[in-house]
Amino acid sequence: LTPKAGHSYSLKLYNGNKKDTxxxxxxxxxxxPTLSVNDAVVNDTLTVTIKDNQxxxxxxxGHNYREVFFTKPLNMTTGVKNLxxxxxxxxxxLAELTLTDSLGRPFAERLFFAHYDKxxxxxxxxxxxxxxxxxKVNVKIKMxxxxxxxxxxxxxxxxxxxISLNKKNDIESYFYLKHDLGELPVRESYFGAGDKKYLExxxxxxxxxxxxxMDMLKAMPDDTIKQNSYLSFGGDVYWIADRPRSFKGxxxxxxxxxxxxxxxxxxxLNITTTTKTGAFTLADSNLLTLPGKWVNLLVIGKxxxxxxxxxxxxxxxxxxxxxxxxxxEDHETRPPExxxxxxxxxxxxxxxLKEVRINxxxxxxxxxxxxxxxxxxxFNILNCPNHPHEPxxxxxxxxxxxYTPANLLAGNKxxxxxxxxxxxxxxxxxxAQEFYPxxxxxxxxxxxxxxxxxYWNYRLKVSSLRDTGLSFYTSDITGRxxxxxxxxxxxxxxxxGEKIFNVVKGK
Numbered sequence: 001l002t003p004k005a006g007h008s009y010s011l012k013l014y015n016g017n018k019k020d021t022x023x024x025x026x027x028x029x030x031x032x033p034t035l036s037v038n039d040a041v042v043n044d045t046l047t048v049t050i051k052d053n054q055x056x057x058x059x060x061x062g063h064n065y066r067e068v069f070f071t072k073p074l075n076m077t078t079g080v081k082n083l084x085x086x087x088x089x090x091x092x093x094l095a096e097l098t099l100t101d102s103l104g105r106p107f108a109e110r111l112f113f114a115h116y117d118k119x120x121x122x123x124x125x126x127x128x129x130x131x132x133x134x135x136k137v138n139v140k141i142k143m144x145x146x147x148x149x150x151x152x153x154x155x156x157x158x159x160x161x162x163i164s165l166n167k168k169n170d171i172e173s174y175f176y177l178k179h180d181l182g183e184l185p186v187r188e189s190y191f192g193a194g195d196k197k198y199l200e201x202x203x204x205x206x207x208x209x210x211x212x213x214m215d216m217l218k219a220m221p222d223d224t225i226k227q228n229s230y231l232s233f234g235g236d237v238y239w240i241a242d243r244p245r246s247f248k249g250x251x252x253x254x255x256x257x258x259x260x261x262x263x264x265x266x267x268x269l270n271i272t273t274t275t276k277t278g279a280f281t282l283a284d285s286n287l288l289t290l291p292g293k294w295v296n297l298l299v300i301g302k303x304x305x306x307x308x309x310x311x312x313x314x315x316x317x318x319x320x321x322x323x324x325x326x327x328x329e330d331h332e333t334r335p336p337e338x339x340x341x342x343x344x345x346x347x348x349x350x351x352x353l354k355e356v357r358i359n360x361x362x363x364x365x366x367x368x369x370x371x372x373x374x375x376x377x378x379f380n381i382l383n384c385p386n387h388p389h390e391p392x393x394x395x396x397x398x399x400x401x402x403y404t405p406a407n408l409l410a411g412n413k414x415x416x417x418x419x420x421x422x423x424x425x426x427x428x429x430x431x432a433q434e435f436y437p438x439x440x441x442x443x444x445x446x447x448x449x450x451x452x453x454x455y456w457n458y459r460l461k462v463s464s465l466r467d468t469g470l471s472f473y474t475s476d477i478t479g480r481x482x483x484x485x486x487x488x489x490x491x492x493x494x495x496x497g498e499k500i501f502n503v504v505k506g507k
Contacts, residue, residue, distance in 0.1 A: 003028035033058055033076065035099045035108035040203050041116045041196050044088040048097065048110075052076040058107075061098045062090070064180075069095065090114045092493065093176045096207075111207040113176075113199065119191060120144060122153070122462065122485050122497030131474050132506035134440045134449070138471045141485055143464035143495065150463050151495055153487030157472060159452040160480040160500065171486040172496040181206045231314040233287060235424075237262070237278035237299055241306035253308045262309065265296040272297075289428030297424040305374075305383060309424030368393030374416070376402055382416060432458040437472045451475040455483075462487075474503045 003009060009025040033052040040046075048060070056076050062069040062085070069090050074081060087095075092115040099108045120143070127138040143151055166186045169178070173190050184202060189195055237260055238253030256278040264270045264286050274280040289295050299307035368375045368390075375393045377384035382402040387393065396402060398418035407414060435456040438449065455472035462468045462485075474481070483499040 005030045033099055033107050035060075035097060035110050037097070037110045037112060039200070040110065040112040041199050042087070042112065043115055043117050044086065046085045046087050046097075046112055046114075048083045048085060050074065050076070050081045050083070050099065051079060053079065057102055059100050059102070059104075061100065062087070062095055063098065064093075064095045087114050092118055094180055109207060111203045113203065116191075116196065116199070119172075120489055120493055120495040122495050124483055124485050124497045124499040126483070126499060126501050128501070130502045130504060132504055133474055133476050133478065134506060135474050135503075136441075136471055137454075137474060137501070138469065139483060139499070140467040140469050141460075141462050141497070142467045143462055143489070145464055149465060149490065150461060151487055151489040153460050153462055153485050153495065154458045155455065155460055155470065155483065155485050156453065156457075157455040157481055157483045159477055160482040162452050163482060163484075170484070170496055171494045175494045177202075231318065232281050233311065233313065234279065234281040235297075235309055235311045237274050237280070238308045238310065239306065240308045241303070252310065256307070260307070261300040262297050263300055265298055271300075287429045289430055291430050291433045293428070293430075294425050295428040311424065311426050313426065368395055370395040379403070381405065381408060382414070438475075440473050449476045452477060454481070460487075478503050478505055 001009075005028055007028065009028075011023045011025060013021045013023075015021065031054050033050055033056075036049045036051075038047060038049075050058070050060070052058070054076070058074040058076055060072045060074060060083070062071075069087075070085075072083075072085075093113065095112055095114055097110045097112065098106050100106045123140075123142045123144065125140050131137055137157075139155075141153070141155070165188060168188075173184075177190060178184060181202070184190070184206070187195075187198065190199055190202075237256055239256050240253035242254075256274075257276065259274050259276050260278070262272045262274065262280060264272075270283075270286050272280050272282060272286065287295060297309050297311075299309060301307060374383055374396050375388075376382055376396050377387035377390060378392050379387075380402055381387075382396055382404050385405060396416040398416055401413035401415050403412075404414050435453075437455050438451075452475075454475055455470075457470070460468065460470070480500055480502055483501075485498065486496045487494070489495050
């Protein structure tokens with residue numbers, strides 16, 4: 001489209017039988033430069049055409065909004081300049097060409113993709129292309145010879161129809177495209193054979209153009225993330241042995257006046273020392289825990305129940321801010337493709353379990369303890385030292401009156417002022433849930449085993465010097481299965497590979 005001065009242009013979207021929508025395009029400028037790129041998905045050389053109807057000095061900058069790769073001055077003494085830019089030193093992925101004047105004000109932008117053909121695929125092979133149910137599958141994984149010597153990948157083998165195309169998000173597409181461009185039109189692959197032209201069209205309609213020069217000039221240092229900011233876990237320790245009887249409402253306790261040591265019960269050798277006022281910060285190693293376990297902090301003292309530990313989770317406010325800006329996505333609710341693979345054949349039958357009704361009082365504490373470790377024994381004594389682990393203990397109720405070991409002989413009761421939930425206890429960080437595949441050479445069962453995920457490993461080392469082998473067994477589900485391997489390499493890149501095999505009914 002070559003616009004003419006003094007004319008107006010609009011774009012009309014036809015929407016079937018519904019009302020069409022028109023969008024008015026900006027007015028054409030009578031003077032100024034233009035920027036065009038015929039092939040934006042390239043390897044090491046980018047050809048650029050710049051046209052201008054006036055003499056002026058311009059600058060062509062290559063960048064990715066995080067790093068500037070080059071800036072080339074241009075004296076526009078003629079109407080057209082054709083440039084061949086060597087981009088061999090640019091990292092693989094998306095980058096932007098921005099044409100500006102001497103004050104840094106942009107006139108035009110163009111998105112391009114560097115080193116498209118320099119992929120880092122993984123070679124994934126199996127000893128056969130077809131297996132029977134409950135048969136062993138042997139897999140070999142090797143990095144390309146032109147890739148770094150080693151990498152770290154995850155491996156999954158799942159029933160192919162469980163991977164919905166409209167929800168697929170492999171590491172290669174996300175790292176190089178979706179992270180910066182957002183959601184893309186649904187497609188099986190963006191880097192396979194015949195995908196180059198498709199990506200060219202994507203770059204034409206998904207150009208960033210996210211900043212205007214006025215916004216960039218007004219940007220202040222406070223508008224950017226501070227390098228020294230760090231989201232760290234911490235908290236405070238309070239003294240709660242002497243509760244004021246006249247106090248009403250939730251009572252955290254009194255600030256301590258001396259430093260104390262805190263131990264993580266999941267890692268007893270990891271000790272943290274507070275300040276004199278009870279403040280502390282947890283090291284990253286103190287946050288690690290096993291799947292399904294909690295980080296439980298205990299103050300080392302004469303009586304740990306004399307202290308209360310309050311955790312300050314920095315991610316709470318961070319998550320709330322992200323959630324307020326999140327836009328819910330509508331996903332198509334339909335059965336997976338080839339869902340007949342999940343149907344039970346006519347000559348087989350499923351075992352229907354009888355209905356089981358579970359009744360409970362909602363108490364998920366250990367031996368009746370609440371999150372603070374407080375409990376009431378069968379004799380209505382709060383934190384009774386004679387019955388600390390009895391099965392009939394109950395968590396105390398805020399506002400109720402209980403005997404305590406100190407006032408039991410006098411026959412007086414003390415009001416329980418409540419507990420701050422999850423005080424000193426929170427879910428930690430773990431690498432991944434462990435997956436335990438079935439080994440039919442050691443285990444045999446006549447019961448059907450309809451497992452759609454037959455293998456998963458989240459931390460497998462692979463190499464370009466030798467094969468990495470692994471094995472697993474198929475289940476009783478027949479049909480196509482897909483092995484997906486993806487991870488990172490030693491050059492700050494990502495790698496991806498997959499392999500499909502078929503499973504038939506065993507004789």
